[in-house]
Amino acid sequence: MSDARKQPIWLEIMKILIQNGRLIDPASGLDQTCDIAIAAGRIVGVNRVPPDFAPKRVVDATGCIVLPGLVDLAARLREPGHEHEGMLESEMAAAVAGGVTSLVCPPDTDPVLDEPGLVEMLKFRAEKLHQSRLFPLGALTRNLAGEVLTEMAELTESGCVGFGQAEVPLASTQVLQRALQYAATFGYTVWLRPQEMHLGKGVAASGPLATRLGLSGVPVAAETIALHTIFELLKTTGARVHLCRISSAAGVDLIRRAKAEGLKVTADVSINSLHLTDVDIGFFDSRARLSPPLRQQRDRDALNAALADGTIDALVSDHTPVDEDAKTLPFAEAEPGATGLELLLSLALKWSRDSGVPLQRALAVVTAEPARVLGNALGTLQASVGQIVEGGVGDLCIFDPQAAWTVQDDALRSQGKHTPFSGYELPGRVRMTLVGGQIAFDRG
Numbered sequence: 001m002s003d004a005r006k007q008p009i010w011l012e013i014m015k016i017l018i019q020n021g022r023l024i025d026p027a028s029g030l031d032q033t034c035d036i037a038i039a040a041g042r043i044v045g046v047n048r049v050p051p052d053f054a055p056k057r058v059v060d061a062t063g064c065i066v067l068p069g070l071v072d073l074a075a076r077l078r079e080p081g082h083e084h085e086g087m088l089e090s091e092m093a094a095a096v097a098g099g100v101t102s103l104v105c106p107p108d109t110d111p112v113l114d115e116p117g118l119v120e121m122l123k124f125r126a127e128k129l130h131q132s133r134l135f136p137l138g139a140l141t142r143n144l145a146g147e148v149l150t151e152m153a154e155l156t157e158s159g160c161v162g163f164g165q166a167e168v169p170l171a172s173t174q175v176l177q178r179a180l181q182y183a184a185t186f187g188y189t190v191w192l193r194p195q196e197m198h199l200g201k202g203v204a205a206s207g208p209l210a211t212r213l214g215l216s217g218v219p220v221a222a223e224t225i226a227l228h229t230i231f232e233l234l235k236t237t238g239a240r241v242h243l244c245r246i247s248s249a250a251g252v253d254l255i256r257r258a259k260a261e262g263l264k265v266t267a268d269v270s271i272n273s274l275h276l277t278d279v280d281i282g283f284f285d286s287r288a289r290l291s292p293p294l295r296q297q298r299d300r301d302a303l304n305a306a307l308a309d310g311t312i313d314a315l316v317s318d319h320t321p322v323d324e325d326a327k328t329l330p331f332a333e334a335e336p337g338a339t340g341l342e343l344l345l346s347l348a349l350k351w352s353r354d355s356g357v358p359l360q361r362a363l364a365v366v367t368a369e370p371a372r373v374l375g376n377a378l379g380t381l382q383a384s385v386g387q388i389v390e391g392g393v394g395d396l397c398i399f400d401p402q403a404a405w406t407v408q409d410d411a412l413r414s415q416g417k418h419t420p421f422s423g424y425e426l427p428g429r430v431r432m433t434l435v436g437g438q439i440a441f442d443r444g
Helices: 088-097 116-128 152-158 173-186 208-213 221-237 249-260 271-275 297-309 341-355 359-364 368-381
Strands: 016-025 030-039 042-046 057-060 065-068 070-072 100-105 133-136 189-192 240-243 265-270 314-316 396-406 425-435 438-442
Touching (some): 070 341, 088 341, 100 341, 152 173, 173 189, 173 221, 173 240, 221 249, 265 368, 341 396, 341 425
Antiparallel strands (some): 065 396, 396 425
């Protein structure tokens, strides 16, 4: 795929022809070897090239899979306010290197995304980079303090796709009820990470390992109590809620029941909880200091099954870059979080390989399914993000499914170099990422 370039990659607004790739589009079920023609940022031909199409660049994708650009529902970019841990430039570069063309960032920046001007500034900065599409979440309450609701209508107009509290739990059930009532009235989605405020203050999952290591525990009840509360309020408000980073088997059972009752609920799980357990903490390895904490084998098995059968809708990177000083501390004092944008696709493929889940499903949970979660919030992009369709935007990921690579901290493009998957050999290597018909990443 290497090709001499006389201008920066992001300036390559041209007609592009992708040939001989295996196109997999989970949204439509399409899986066949065919060509894709792109012009003016849009897909103008799938399995057929317009007769007058004269490409300026031809990409030979033989042996590769051509996939809709990945959609990641949980990625902290650390800007504004935490530039020592990550900046838009580094984290957006990490995103396109991982095939991620659309990402959702939570509102816990500094300052918090609770004012339209802050959201507009962040989106403007991201758009200037010509890399992944950024979809911010607005703060549900002012300064995430849990007391006064934000101006959701104004934040929506400025570009927010939903509203949440990030990792800050709401102490007041009444405030949550009012937020859900307001969101339901205007069709907004509330994004919540279910955690009971007082039970969720530990640093590891409650269990024999946390006890043996002397670490304060977070019981499963911290998640299930919050879920019970949310579901009871949904029954009376009719609001739509997206549940972020489910971590327990008991939580999965409650979500399955809520969906069966017809509640407007979607959910995601992080790559960390899908693949790892509390045993991976090892001897106080702070790279496994995560939020939510890694739980036991039975929880991981339940999360795997739930993602496979659709109880859990999407797989997310939970990308949270942490700097060296905050991570190289005793486990209980280390800042929770790990880099994940560059690992999302490969860990979805690993899940498929290890669990026997069909490849279509494994790719759907990082493309079509998260796009469906965003739904109407995508606006004019709704008909094309997370899928390959003629007339849709040219957001594509081309990867080699046979290429294996080893996760090396220093080779990651993210400013955050810490991941519990360090040293893992993973399947699938991104060769090229296109965003809006522009080549945003080319491994060459």
